[in-house]
Structures are given as C-alpha cells and as structure tokens.
Amino acid sequence: MLAALILLSVGIIEIQAGGTPICPTITTPDWGEVSCSNENNVGSRCNLSCQAYFDLVGTTGDAIETSCGFDGMWSTATEFECVPIKCFPEQVSPENGEVICSANNFAQSVCVFFCKEHFDMVGLSAANNAHAICKDDGDGDEIGQWVSSDGSTDFQHPFPPQCQPIRCPTTMEAPLNGQVICSNRDYSGSYCVLFCRDGFKFANRKEKIVFSSCSKEDGHDSVGEWSMPDAPSCRQCTRAEEVQLVALIHESEGDRGQYQVATSMIAKVLTILRRRHGINPTLRVNRYSSSVDASNEVFTTAFTLKSSKREIDAIPYPGKGANTTTALRYMDQRLTGDRSAKIAFIFTNELRDFDAEMEMKARNLVEREVSLFVFTLPQKNRARTWIREQLVKITRDDTRVYALPRMRFTNKYKDEVAAKINDITMTKGCDFLI
Template identity: 25%
Template structure:
C-alpha cells in the first residue's frame, strides 16, 4: 500500500515538473485592471523558474505605469531586481523622480505575479509606486439582464452588461472603473433590457413540421412542410410583423391534410368504381362501358391508381371514355406534326423528341384507311427537304425511317410561319375529305413572330390543335402561348424537360388526346 502511494506521489511530482511553472502574462497594460482583463496564464519553459513583473513610468512616478508580466529565467530576473536600488549619479532604475524609470520584481510560485502587479512588497514605508484606487463591489445588473466583470476592480477595469434571451440592451454596454484622486467608482448610467417585440409561439401542424428563422421576433419567417402523402391547406410560410396592437403572424398556421387525387367524375355511357370515397393515395378506380357495343378509349385504360409523384397526388392513367371503336390501334385521322428544331433544342433532345413521336404513332395503324401522318420541322425556316406529306408512307416502318432521318439544324422559333405553312400546304396535300384533321406541335420556346390569328384560322377550319410544350424556364408567358395555340387547356401537354419526361405516362397522354375525338357525346 505504501509503495502504491509513493509511486502515485512520484507520478504527480513528475507531472508537475512536466507542466512547468505558471505565470500571469500581459504586455504593455496601462493599469492592473487592464493587465488582469486582457492577460492570461502562461506555462513557462523548463529554464524559466520565476515570474517577473516590470513597471515603466514614462514621466516619473506621477504617471500611470506600463505593466509587463511573464516568465523569466531566475538569474536574469535576479540581475534585473538587483539593479532597482543601484546607486549612480543619475540612476534610471526604480528612481521616483526620473522619466522612464523601471522597476522589476520576481516571485517563484504559480501565478504569483498576478497579485504583484505593482511590486508593492519590494518597497518599504510606501516608497514604491502608489496603488491605484479600487472600485467597491460590482455595478448593478439591469432588470432581465446580468453584468460580467473581471476579478480586478482597479481603476481602468471594466464590466460588461448583457441581456437575457428575448431582450435587447439599451444604453451603455460597459461600466468603467474611473479614479478620482484617492478613490474610484463605477461610471456610466445603468442601461436597461428592453423586451423584444415577439409573436406568440407558432405550433407545427399535425402531421407536419415548422422551421422558424429568427426565433419569434418581428421579421421572423416560419416555413411549414407536411409529411409524405399530405398537403398543406393554408399558407406555406408566415412572418411575424409589427402592428399597432402588437406583433402578430401574417396568417394562421396551416393544416396538413391527407393528399387525394382529383375526382374522375362520371364517364358518359360508362361506369367509374373506386376503392375509396375520397380518392386518397392508394385508391384504385376501375372503368367500364356498360354498353357492350362500346369500347374504352384509349384501349387498355380499364383502371387507374392514385399515387404520390413529385410532391403531389396523381392518377397513373387519365380517365378514358367510351367510343364505338377500339382506339388505339384503330383511328381515322389526318395528323400534321410540326417539330420545333430551334437552337434551344439540343442534339440529344432532338433525338428523344423524334423517338417519342415514333412511340406514340406506334400505338396506331398507319394506313390509307386509318391514320395518315404529315410531318415537318421548323425554326427560322421551314425544312421542305425532309418533310413528310400525306400518302408518302402507308406503313409504320417507312414512316419511322423517314422521321429518324430528319436532321436538326437552324435557329429561332417562328410558330406563326409554321402554322401558315401547315394550313396553306400540308393540309392540302392528299387530305382525305370527311376525315378529321389534327395539328400536333412540339415546341420549347416562345414564338418570335405573331401566331394567334393563324391558330384561330386553323381552329375555325375544324383543325384540332394539340401542343406538347417543353417549359424549361417555367415561364408563365410560355404557358399562355400554348393556350393561345390550342384555345383549350385540355389540349395542352406540358413537360419540364425532354430527357426525363418522355416516359410511358406521357405516351399514354398523347394517345388519349388523339383518341378523345371518338368519345361518345
């Protein structure tokens, strides 16, 4: 047991040796308070065995000293200390009446110089430099606040005022210990803590979250989000604003309600049967035509499911209708397709656009008695070299090859010119009398020319105009352009980009637009 204690004492002793002496260090402080406030503990080197304090009076004893403290080698500090009383014809060391007089003192225990900032023990009969006056106590803390002081209370020391959370300091941020001859006192009017104007706490909606930026003070913005399969009913964000009656939120917090798909309504000459009454996520609706002589159009759309996709509830398939033919593949229509090949369409996007058209047309029978296709591309010019007119191809195979070979070059989006070309030329080449006409436009940009009058002429001629708009910039003016083309928002298909949007559901949507003409009224 005694051996264990002995070893432990040796370890402690070795640790103390390893850590070295600790001295208080400050540089060029103008008062003891400043030395304490801005100084720090310094771990001395192995060769530094003592702590030193140095006082320098630039204008004799009546001036305030500059104080420097820190670690020192024992022999060096001893030599300095020995010079204090050294006699000379005009001594400059520790001389009360000489400018730039310097006094130094040494001590050997941890932080011993922290309490010897004026080397008072070195002098007898108060012959040393006068001790600066000391402020009594600490300044009073403001209501709803606090005061933080260093341990020094000498002249030149300072204390800092701070306010509690939700309050702001008005007035002096610091109190200064100021000397007046033989005494000192804290100066500066007591500040106060003013309560920040805040709104009442706002709670997160059930099955949702709220995140506020700035607490609840005026100017704070709070944003709400809902859990998966839920949507916000109300504002997605509110702000704390100042009003004559006090701070308040701009709106009440929203609710998070279970997301549901739009109601299908009825199918003329058919039936809709859904697994729930409110069309929530997971609901499946089945369709049928009660009359056995009618068929669901587009074919194969006998059911649809409500799913969560890209932050909203959507049906996997559009609502079908009941018609006298099976569409697709059966349909009888003369369709002109106009492809925008302006500079904003990349080469990769151009290939994908053509493949998409081929996939849609592949759902139908291409023949002189079913669907006929005419197709051209446009930008600043109309490409007549690669165009396809009615009757050029009586099968999907030949039509596919012709579409694949269409080049991509040129710039500019001139929809008005394309509409006039379709009306004055394409619809007059082998157009079948008594067969419905359709113009399908694929474009990604706003037109550089006027087109509204030409679009209206085509619609007045009985041409159904459907548009696939690629709205890369989410421009509301572009969406208005699509509506001006079709005259009916139901004839608009919109995607955000080509690469990620030309999927099977868009093919189904395009088929629906083509087959809708056969729906029974």
C-alpha cells in the first residue's frame, strides 16, 4: 500500500494511498509488550504494558491505553519503559550461614538460607526449609516484597534468619575420681574424652577411655544432646590376685661376681615389694646356658632374705653357652594364669644369639601380658656382646632395660624396678575390675 508524508503545522502525518492517515509505529522497549486492535491504523486501540515481573515506569497502572486518531496521532504518548521489579534489601549470608538466590533480588527470585554444621537457624520459619521469595506486591511500582517460606509478609521472627550455635544443655562433667577433656565445651561438635585417675577404672566397662560428643539430630531449637549423657563412675582398683616373678640368670664361667649382682638385685627388689608395697610374689629362679635344667629351679611363695637367697646362691652353674630363646620359652611355660601379673627378669652378660626367632618369642610373651625386664651384668676384660636396641626388642619397652656394671647399681635401680612392678600389678588388677 502506498503512503505519503504530509507536513502540517502540527508535524509530519503519514497518509495512506487512499487518503486515510496512519499513526506512527509504536516502538516496543525491552521487556515491554504492545497489543493493538488494528496495528497503527485510524481507530486502532493499543495497550502498552510490561512483561510479567516488570514494572511500567511513570504509572501505577498495569498498562497505557492509546488510540490512533483521524489526525494520525496517538491519543497518548507512546514511549514507555519497563524495569524489573526488585525486592530490598538484597539478601546476604547470615553469620555462620549461607544464602543462595536463584536471581539475586529480582522478582520471583528464591533465596534459600542454610546454617553451617553445628549451627541452627532462628527465624523465617526455620522448620520449613527456610527461604524467601521476591514477589510483586501489586502496588504499581518497581519495588516488590519478600515473602517468607510460609507465605507470610509479616515476619514474626528475625529476617533474614540467624544462625546460632547448637549447644548441649550442660557441660560434660568429669566422673568422680576421673577427668574430662572437651574440644569445645558444650557446643555441638565438641568431643569429650573421659578417663579415670591412676589406680581407678570405669565400673562395668573394659575401656580405659570413653568418649561423648555433643550433636543434634533434628528439630530447630538449637539444643543438642550428649551421646553419653552421664559420665560412668570410676572405682578404685585393687592389686592383681596373684603376682608371679620368674628370673633367669646367665653369667660367665667362674665369675661369681656376675651371679652375685643378679641375685642381689632380685633380693633387693623383692624386699621392697614386700615391705613398701605389700606385694609377695611367687618366685622362680634358675640359671641358663644353652639349656635350662628345670630340676635346679628355686621356687618359693614367701621369699625371705636369708633362706631364699641362700637357696638361690646354691643353684649350680649350668655350663657354657647361651640360648636366650630357650630361656624365654622356659619363662613362657612357668608364667601361667590369666588374672595374675606376670613378671620376667633376664640377667645376661652377652647376647650373641639374637635373631628373629628370639624376637618373635619375646613378642609372644608380651602379647600374653608378660612384663619383661632385661639386666646386663658386668664383664671383666671382655668386649660387650649385646646391643641395647636388641634388648629393647626383647622387652618391647625401653624403660625396662638396665645396665648393672657394678654391685652399687643394684641400689640405684632397685626402687625404680619395684615401683614399676607395683604399677604393673595395679594395672592388671584394674583390667579385671567389674
């Protein structure tokens, strides 16, 4: 269809070929919509509006209505602008929490709030997957309104929500005659270690250490629970029902000085055990070389300094050679009973035969809860034939290896060895406390 432009005093009018004027074409802005009954012809009625979730600038209405007159002019201005509806303020992560929004603070954006582990949410219907939606409040401007997850705009709880630490109702208390150490007091995630003082043990438990942690399974009251609410009681231990001591001695041929150092150490330790600690072990003493003659063993259930030591001093020399593995095997046969404290003394002036079999036999004894002590005896005009690291592999405990190069060293170590045996008997007694 042909058209012409006519310049009038009011402006430029576009005329169709038939002589009927037409109105200027309406430009559709971003996010805008133009709907006309007959395009831009005379008599056409047009609605100028914005897409959903956008606001029409300059009016509180939803649309601008205009019509094309016979003068080729629209009845109203046709330039319009659409802006996105936004909610304020923009949502930010709460302290100790996080917020994730689908479209920042634009209309229909959904903001979901989370709290970090060990924190609980307060406010914004925390029990209903706390979130807020930016919606058009319908008042005709570009500012929307946050609506909570339960559909309310009247927030009765803090908004945005707050994340507060989950805490157990009370701090974990130490057991009587025990101690407790907690990583973070009564807060969720706190890990508490409970144990008894020396000489005490948890009643009705095999464990020497128990644990309790503060956590929360469900709900939104910020109150956690201890995995073990009440600390178990600690009962005082009693000494092991029986204490057994086996001592084997190896010394050089004709060197009675070595043997006297060994027997003196045994006598002094047993005397201290009886007088100071009230312990009277059953005692087996023998000498060993490449073998152990069981018929030479001195056995007593009531050691006395005079008579018992005299019997020990009278054990005959077994001959040359040294087989410590055989000595360990002999000890294994003599130390019996599950409820007794088992102590083994090895006195040696050499260790030429250390090998994997010896180490394995010693390990088996330790696994049977035998407490091994090794004492090295003085050597006259001879190079040392033992290595401390090897001796430790026998005892499995660096503190139970003692060098006795002179008689006076028996006085130096007697109290220490007796104290260790006392501790062993108490530990063994604790093991069987129910």
